[in-house]
Amino acid sequence: MGEKYKNTLQEADNVRLLLNANVTNIQTNNTGSKVEYVDIATLEGKRARLWAKRFILACGGLENPRLLLLSNRVEPAGIGNRYGLVGRFFTEHLHADIGDLFSDNYAHLLNIYLKKTQDGRSYLPALQLGTVTQRKEQVLNSAVEMQTVVKVDSGWQTAQTLYEKIKQGEKIDKLPNAIWRIVKDFDEVAYNAYRRFVLGKFIPPPIERIKFLSFAEQSPNPDSGVTLSHEKDALGMNRINLNWRLSELDRHSMATLVKTLGTEFGRLKTGRVRAHNWLLADSDAWGKNLWGGNHHMGTTRMADAPRFGVVDKNCRVHGVANLYIAGSSVFPTGGYANPTLTIVALALRLADHVKSQFV
Numbered sequence: 001m002g003e004k005y006k007n008t009l010q011e012a013d014n015v016r017l018l019l020n021a022n023v024t025n026i027q028t029n030n031t032g033s034k035v036e037y038v039d040i041a042t043l044e045g046k047r048a049r050l051w052a053k054r055f056i057l058a059c060g061g062l063e064n065p066r067l068l069l070l071s072n073r074v075e076p077a078g079i080g081n082r083y084g085l086v087g088r089f090f091t092e093h094l095h096a097d098i099g100d101l102f103s104d105n106y107a108h109l110l111n112i113y114l115k116k117t118q119d120g121r122s123y124l125p126a127l128q129l130g131t132v133t134q135r136k137e138q139v140l141n142s143a144v145e146m147q148t149v150v151k152v153d154s155g156w157q158t159a160q161t162l163y164e165k166i167k168q169g170e171k172i173d174k175l176p177n178a179i180w181r182i183v184k185d186f187d188e189v190a191y192n193a194y195r196r197f198v199l200g201k202f203i204p205p206p207i208e209r210i211k212f213l214s215f216a217e218q219s220p221n222p223d224s225g226v227t228l229s230h231e232k233d234a235l236g237m238n239r240i241n242l243n244w245r246l247s248e249l250d251r252h253s254m255a256t257l258v259k260t261l262g263t264e265f266g267r268l269k270t271g272r273v274r275a276h277n278w279l280l281a282d283s284d285a286w287g288k289n290l291w292g293g294n295h296h297m298g299t300t301r302m303a304d305a306p307r308f309g310v311v312d313k314n315c316r317v318h319g320v321a322n323l324y325i326a327g328s329s330v331f332p333t334g335g336y337a338n339p340t341l342t343i344v345a346l347a348l349r350l351a352d353h354v355k356s357q358f359v
Contacts, residue, residue, distance in 0.1 A: 021048075024235055026055070026071040026079055026323070034321045035079075041235050054354055058326035058347070061090065061296025065226045065329065066240050068300065068310075068317075080300070080310045080317040087226035089301050090242065091334045093293035094142075094216040094250060096286075098279055099258040101146065101210040103271035109210065113146040126215070128336075129257055139253035141336040142216035144261070151206040158182055159189050210271075212258060215293070217336045219249045226299050246286065255279050295339050300329040315350045326350055 009017050018040070025039040037051045057064055065087040069078035080086055103109055115124045128143035151157070158181040165172050172178070182189055218224075224245035228238040255275070262273035278285060303309025306318035311330050317323045326347050328339045 022235055023059075023067060024070075024237055025073070026057075026067060028071075028074050028079060028320065030074065032074045032079070033319060035323045043234055054322045054324065054357075056324045056326055056350065056354070060327055061299050061329040062226060062240060062242070064325055064327060065299040066228070066238075069226075069228050070237055079323070080306075080320060082319065083307045085222075085301070085306075085308075085310050087299050088222045088224070089220045089298040089332075090225045090244060090296070091218040091220060091298040091331070092244065093295045093334060093336060093338075094214065094218055094246070094254070094290060095293050096214050096216070096254065096279075096290040097211050097276065098144065098214045098254050099212045099261065099273055099275045100149075101212065101261075101265060101271045101273055103210070105270070106148075106207045106210065109146070109270065110148070110207075113210075114148075127261065129260060133260060137256050139256045140217040140219060140249065142214055142253055142257050143336055144212040144214050144257065146210050147213055149208045149211055151208040157206065159193070212261065212273075214254055214257065215336045216250065216254050216257075217334055219247050220298060220301070220333055221245050221247055244292070251279065251286070293338070295328065295334065297328040297331040297334045297339060300325050301332045302330045303332065314353050315346065324350060324354065 009015055020042050021040040022042065023038050024041050026035055027037050027039065028035050035055050037049045038055065039047065039049055041047045057067060059067060068080050068086045071079045075081065077084065078086055101109070113125050113127075115122060117123075124145055126143040126145050128141070129137075129139065134141070158178050162172065162178055162182070223243070225243060227241045227243070229241045231239045233239055258273065258275045258279065262275065265271040265273050300310040300317075302311050302313065302315065304312065309318070309332070311317055311325050315324045315326060315330055317325060326343075328334075328343050330346065331339065331342070
């Protein structure tokens, strides 16, 4: 952002950019119906106040609710939090290894599903449930990418390494072990050597299996969220506690996807799918390979009424005339796709809305 737009921002007549100016408080009037100013501070101890006609909070899915909760001089529970919804419904994209695909013809699968380039643009195909299946099973949005897992110490890899060492005149350690690995995988070595040295074709690394990497939607959960801790940061502001809570629907949706993949690959006779045990177990344990996508969403969600959300359809905080929120914290749901384009679209929409008020 800074590298690309620094000069544009500096030269703009209608933009004043303050760096290292951390907002420490959003101050409303006595009724909480309008923001009057924000307090800012630097780590070096400088402090100031900024007044404006309208304020837009665009600090992400963790800092947006934190600042609203911290700004409690008028509303004890924080700005926009009369119904206790600020910080709730924290959602992430669930990334996990959910299963493996074994096949007798990996080359065919890789030609279809691995990264491709067309017209100078790269893209990676993914697999997801069809609409009919998703509605029938009552599951969330999800998709998988297919990633190869290379064999360790395969005969072909050993032969390549041995060939390069002989060519360079290097010392060969554990030669009997190397010869045994080549002999053990001789069919693969002979075939790949023919393709490489006779036909002149590229040889992909030997594949042990293909793993399914999922990108899944999380169901909105009011118990999953951000609260303030008693610990303070360098500016004297309360840090946050994040209580990320998943549900059985999240697990069921991912399990349905991998089961459906198993059925389809079997029907097409192109591979055998093995689902990971943790995904199918009757317990609350999640696999060690589950992680979030660094997409913090939902903590100031959009809704038509304040008892259901924090901002309205124009991203304005309910009950506060001049405070808006930009970013993925306003998402009611997260889908499974990356949120950046939706964030940008909502930001442009909000900019047009605010701009229209000055015409």
